[in-house]
Amino acid sequence: MPRLGLGVWQVPDDEAERVVGTALEAGYRSIDTAAAYGNEEGTGRAIARSGVPRAELFVTTKLWNVKTRSWDRDGVLRAFDASLGRLGLDRLDLYLIHWPRPMRDDFLTIWRTFEEIAASGRARAVGVSNFRPQDLERLAEVSALVPAVNQIELHPLFPQAELRALHARLGIATEAWSPLGQGKELLSLPAVTAVAAKHGRTAAQVVLRWHLHHGTVVIPKSVTPARIRENLDVFGFELDAADLAALDALGSGPKGRRLGPDPAEFD
Numbered sequence: 001m002p003r004l005g006l007g008v009w010q011v012p013d014d015e016a017e018r019v020v021g022t023a024l025e026a027g028y029r030s031i032d033t034a035a036a037y038g039n040e041e042g043t044g045r046a047i048a049r050s051g052v053p054r055a056e057l058f059v060t061t062k063l064w065n066v067k068t069r070s071w072d073r074d075g076v077l078r079a080f081d082a083s084l085g086r087l088g089l090d091r092l093d094l095y096l097i098h099w100p101r102p103m104r105d106d107f108l109t110i111w112r113t114f115e116e117i118a119a120s121g122r123a124r125a126v127g128v129s130n131f132r133p134q135d136l137e138r139l140a141e142v143s144a145l146v147p148a149v150n151q152i153e154l155h156p157l158f159p160q161a162e163l164r165a166l167h168a169r170l171g172i173a174t175e176a177w178s179p180l181g182q183g184k185e186l187l188s189l190p191a192v193t194a195v196a197a198k199h200g201r202t203a204a205q206v207v208l209r210w211h212l213h214h215g216t217v218v219i220p221k222s223v224t225p226a227r228i229r230e231n232l233d234v235f236g237f238e239l240d241a242a243d244l245a246a247l248d249a250l251g252s253g254p255k256g257r258r259l260g261p262d263p264a265e266f267d
Ligand code: NAD
Pocket: 006, 007, 008, 009, 010, 032, 033, 098, 129, 130, 151, 152, 176, 177, 178, 179, 180, 181, 182, 183, 184, 187, 202, 204, 205, 219, 220, 221, 222, 223, 227, 228, 230, 231, 260
């Protein structure tokens, strides 16, 4: 799995073809979409037009929360087929359960169906997103198939040390969503801009480098060509111990907090 990919949440379908096309041209090989983002078709069109061999690409999409009821096996299989159809692909690289929705009590049913999908070879890997420690432990009780990935909110203001340690123990890759803190306050904090100035890099590049140092897979989102390229250009420098200490301290500082929904409640 590439360590850095493009996330396309909030990119309208009619813009996705251009945005994903720009990223593929810039050298991205991993794209993170979801049924809920409504842009699987535009993403698929960009992939088809790019000329990049399918074997070089890593395409992730996610099963959305069906409202007001729980998933059953047939519904999951239909949703998977529908995503593949919109993407114009016959195989996914990674299929994720988007949210655990503990109040629906259906993620074990979904996971058993994901086991079937993985066994069929139509998804090279299956995983989860927004799973809490107790959700991962429930999965481990019923299934020998370890999620390849848990995609979670993670950035210097919400570093999730405990969950990362659990992933390392269980053999699950940590993938960070909103790795740039949604491009908001994080990128203008003095602790971040000082490290950026020291290295002659941008704040976004320094934050992405922090993730890579911690072994996190990142999927920054941008629709701006220059930023799409900037976010990939993070493999030519390293942070030193003092930089890492300054960034690591942000999570326990006054600004440290979650930006997105709490998986315990999100339905
Ligand atoms: P992000 O942290 O990637 O921030 C994106 C925003 O940061 C952009 O909209 C832009 O405003 C700004 N930005 C991007 N590059 C920049 C640069 N170089 N300089 C300055 N500003 C820059 O936020 P995100 O979109 O929330 O997360 C990334 C991806 O994670 C999403 O697109 C999606 O694929 C995934 N995601 C998944 C979940 C989930 O529940 N699994 C939830 C949210 C996001």
